[in-house]
Amino acid sequence: MFERKQFSRAAALVAIAGLAVVAPAEAEDTVKVGLILPMTGGQASTGKQIENAIKLYMQQKGDTVAGKKIEIILKDDAAIPDKTKTAAQELIVNDKVNFIGGFGVTPAALAAAPLATQAKIPEVVMAAGTSIITERSPYIVRTSFTLAQSSTIIGDWAVKNGIKKVATLTSDYAPGNDALNFFKEHFTAGGGEVVEEVKTPLANPDFAPFLQRMKDAKPDAIFVFVPAGQGGNFMKQYAERGLDKAGIKVIGPGDVTDDDLLNNMGDAVLGTVTAHIYSAAHPSQMNKDFVAAYKKAFGTRPGFMAVGGYDGIHLIYEALKKTNGDTDGTKLVEAMKGQKWESPRGPISIDPETRDIVQNVYIRKVEKADGELYNVEFATFEAVKDLGKTKK
Amino acid sequence: MTSILTNLFDGVAYGMLLFVLACGLAVTLGLMNFVNLAHGAFAMAGGYVCMVLVNRMGWPFFAALPLAFVSAAAIGIALERTLYRHLYARSHLDQVLFTIGLTFMSVAAVDYIQGSSRVFINLPAALQGQFDVFGVGIGRYRLMIIVICGLLTIGLQMVLAKTRFGSRLRAAVDDPRAASGLGINVPQVFAFTFAFGCGLAGLGGALSAEILGLDPYFPLKFMIYFLIVVTVGGSSSITGPFLASLLLGIGDVAGKYYVPKMGPFVIYTMMIVILIWRPNGLFGRTAAR
Numbered sequence: 001m002f003e004r005k006q007f008s009r010a011a012a013l014v015a016i017a018g019l020a021v022v023a024p025a026e027a028e029d030t031v032k033v034g035l036i037l038p039m040t041g042g043q044a045s046t047g048k049q050i051e052n053a054i055k056l057y058m059q060q061k062g063d064t065v066a067g068k069k070i071e072i073i074l075k076d077d078a079a080i081p082d083k084t085k086t087a088a089q090e091l092i093v094n095d096k097v098n099f100i101g102g103f104g105v106t107p108a109a110l111a112a113a114p115l116a117t118q119a120k121i122p123e124v125v126m127a128a129g130t131s132i133i134t135e136r137s138p139y140i141v142r143t144s145f146t147l148a149q150s151s152t153i154i155g156d157w158a159v160k161n162g163i164k165k166v167a168t169l170t171s172d173y174a175p176g177n178d179a180l181n182f183f184k185e186h187f188t189a190g191g192g193e194v195v196e197e198v199k200t201p202l203a204n205p206d207f208a209p210f211l212q213r214m215k216d217a218k219p220d221a222i223f224v225f226v227p228a229g230q231g232g233n234f235m236k237q238y239a240e241r242g243l244d245k246a247g248i249k250v251i252g253p254g255d256v257t258d259d260d261l262l263n264n265m266g267d268a269v270l271g272t273v274t275a276h277i278y279s280a281a282h283p284s285q286m287n288k289d290f291v292a293a294y295k296k297a298f299g300t301r302p303g304f305m306a307v308g309g310y311d312g313i314h315l316i317y318e319a320l321k322k323t324n325g326d327t328d329g330t331k332l333v334e335a336m337k338g339q340k341w342e343s344p345r346g347p348i349s350i351d352p353e354t355r356d357i358v359q360n361v362y363i364r365k366v367e368k369a370d371g372e373l374y375n376v377e378f379a380t381f382e383a384v385k386d387l388g389k390t391k392k
Numbered sequence: 393m394t395s396i397l398t399n400l401f402d403g404v405a406y407g408m409l410l411f412v413l414a415c416g417l418a419v420t421l422g423l424m425n426f427v428n429l430a431h432g433a434f435a436m437a438g439g440y441v442c443m444v445l446v447n448r449m450g451w452p453f454f455a456a457l458p459l460a461f462v463s464a465a466a467i468g469i470a471l472e473r474t475l476y477r478h479l480y481a482r483s484h485l486d487q488v489l490f491t492i493g494l495t496f497m498s499v500a501a502v503d504y505i506q507g508s509s510r511v512f513i514n515l516p517a518a519l520q521g522q523f524d525v526f527g528v529g530i531g532r533y534r535l536m537i538i539v540i541c542g543l544l545t546i547g548l549q550m551v552l553a554k555t556r557f558g559s560r561l562r563a564a565v566d567d568p569r570a571a572s573g574l575g576i577n578v579p580q581v582f583a584f585t586f587a588f589g590c591g592l593a594g595l596g597g598a599l600s601a602e603i604l605g606l607d608p609y610f611p612l613k614f615m616i617y618f619l620i621v622v623t624v625g626g627s628s629s630i631t632g633p634f635l636a637s638l639l640l641g642i643g644d645v646a647g648k649y650y651v652p653k654m655g656p657f658v659i660y661t662m663m664i665v666i667l668i669w670r671p672n673g674l675f676g677r678t679a680a681r
C-alpha cells in the first residue's frame with residue numbers, strides 16, 4: 001500500500017516535470033482568445049448565447065487553424081465596465097491573449113478599447129450595438145450590428161407603408177437614444193410625424209402609465225426599443241391594455257422580439273413588424289443547419305446574439321488563415337478588413353474603412369409556424385452599412 | 393376625464409401590490425424592530441414557486457397563490473429558527489449586513505437554478521385584458537389585485553387589533569421580559585409573526601410577476617420600493633404603510649402619465665417631501681423607541 005502511494009507520487013512528479021518541459025513549446029503553437037462576456041446578471045442570456053455559438057463553431061470546424069491550436073479563455077464581467085477592464089487587463093498581461101472578444105453591452109466594449117489600442121491586439125465586438133464603438137480604437141472590429149442599421153430601415157419602411165403617426169417608447173440609455181434618433185430622422189424625413197415621445201427608465205418595468213399615454217395619443221403605431229428581456233413585459237402589458245385591439249401596431253428594431261424570448265410572449269405579439277439582422281426563421285440552408293445544430297446542442301433556438309458570436313469566431317479563424325498563423329495584432333486587424341463571407345444571417349462583410357459590419361437588414365413580421373412564434377422575413381435591404389458613421 | 397380614472401385605477405392597483413410586498417417588512421421592522429433587507433428574497437421565492445407550479449406542473453393560478461404564501465412562510469420559519477433569531481439582540485448594522493448577505497446568496501442561487509432570464513406566469517384567460525366601465529379601462533388582473541389585497545388589509549388589521557394573538561404580539565414587542573413573565577411564549581410569537589410576514593411577501597411576489605417581472609435580481613431591484621413604503625408610512629402600524637403604498641402607487645402612475653420626462657423621480661420626490669414634513673413617516677409615533 002505504502003509503496004504504491006509512493007510510486008504514484010513519483011509518477012505524478014515525473015508527469016509534472018514532463019509538462020513543464022513541454023509547456024513552453026506548446027504555448028507558441030497556441031492562439032489564445034480572451035472572451036469577456038456577461039455570464040451572470042441581467043445580460044447573462046447574451047453571454048450564454050455567444051458562448052454556445054462559439055462552442056458550436058469550434059465543434060464543427062475543429063480547434064486548429066493554420067497549424068495553431070485555438071484556446072478560449074472565458075471571463076465573466078456581468079456587463080459591468082469596471083469588471084470588463086480588469087478582465088481585459090488580466091487576459092492581456094497574465095494570459096497573453098492574442099484576441100479579446102465578446103462584450104455584451106456598449107460601456108463594456110468601450111472600457112476595453114484603450115487596452116486593445118495599447119496592447120495592439122484585435123478587439124472583436126460580438127454583441128454591443130452603438131455606432132461609436134469602432135471609432136474608439138483602430139483595433140476594434142464588430143460582428144454584431146449597430147442600432148442605426150435597423151432603426152433607420154424600419155423608419156423608412158414604416159413611412160412608405162401607411163404608418164404616418166408614431167408614438168415612440170425607448171429605454172433611456174445610449175442604445176435606446178441611438179435607436180430613437182436614427183428612427184426619428186428617417187421617419188420624419190419621409191413625411192411621418194412623431195406624436196408622442198416617451199423615454200422609460202431602465203430600472204422600472206411597469207409600462208402601464210406609459211402605455212396608457214400612448215393609447216390616448218392614438219398613433220398608427222408605437223416604435224419600441226427596450227433591452228432584450230423587457231420586451232416580454234412590454235408586449236404583455238401592450239395586450240393587457242388593449243392597444244392591439246385599438247389598432248395600434250408595434251414596430252421597432254428587432255430587439256423587442258428577440259428569438260430568445262419570443263415564444264414566451266403570447267399571441268399578442270403576432271403581427272409585430274421589426275427590422276433586424278437575424279431571425280431563426282431566415283430561409284437559407286446554412287441557417288437551417290445552424291439552427292438545427294444549435295438546438296441539438298443546447299436545447300434552445302439561437303438568437304441574434306448567438307449569430308454575432310458565431311461570426312465573431314469565424315472572423316478570428318479567417319484572419320489567422322490569412323496571416324498564416326502570424327499573431328501580430330496589427331496584421332490580424334488588417335487581415336480582418338474587407339473579409340466577406342456567408343453567415344447564417346445572410347451575406348456579410350467587414351467594412352475596410354470603419355471595421356464595422358456590413359449586412360442585410362430584413363423586415364420581419366411575427367407569425368406562428370408549427371405552434372411556435374417566429375420572426376418571418378418578408379423584405380430585404382441589402383448590404384447596409386452603419387449609417388451612424390457615413391454622416392461624419 | 394376617463395383617462396384620469398383609468399390612471400387612478402392603475403395607481404390603486406400598483407399601490408396595493410406595493411403594500412402586500414412591503415407590509416411584511418413593516419411588521420418585522422416596526423413591530424419586531426428587526427431590519428430584514430432580505431425581505432425581497434422571500435417575495436422572489438413565492439414568485440418562483442408560483443411560476444413552477446403553474447407553468448411546469450399545470451396548476452391553476454388561483455391554487456398556486458396560496459402555495460406561494462405557504463412556501464415563502466415555510467422558508468421564513470426555517471430561517472428564523474436557524475439564523476434570524478440569533479440576531480434579534482444584535483445591533484442594526486449586524487442585521488443589515490447579515491440580511492444583505494442573504495439577499496446576494498438568494499440572487500446567486502436562483503440565477504444558478506432557474507437562469508437569469510425573466511420569467512412570466514401563465515395567467516388564465518379570465519384574468520387577461522381590460523373591460524370598460526363608462527369608458528374607464530379596468531384591467532382584469534389589476535382588479536383582482538385590488539380585491540385580494542383589499543381583503544388582506546382588512547384581515548390583517550382585524551388580527552392585529554382585535555384578536556388575542558394581536559394583543560400578545562403587541563405585548564411581546566413593547567416589553568418582551570414582562571410579556572414572558574405573563575406566560576406569553578415570546579420566541580414563538582416572533583417566529584410566527586416573521587413567517588407570516590414572509591408569507592405575505594411570497595404572495596406579493598407571485599402577484600407582482602405579471603406587472604413587475606420576475607428574475608433573480610428581484611430582491612435587489614425592489615428593495616428600495618419596500619423601504620420607501622415603510623419609511624413614508626411609518627413602521628409602527630399597518631395603516632401607515634397601507635396609505636403610503638396607495639399614495640406612492642397613485643403618485644408614481646400619475647407622474648409617469650402626466651410628466652413622463654420626470655415620471656420615475658416622482659416617487660422619490662414624494663418621499664423626500666413627506667420625510668421633511670414628518671421625519672418619522674406619515675403615521676410614525678414621534679416618540680419611537
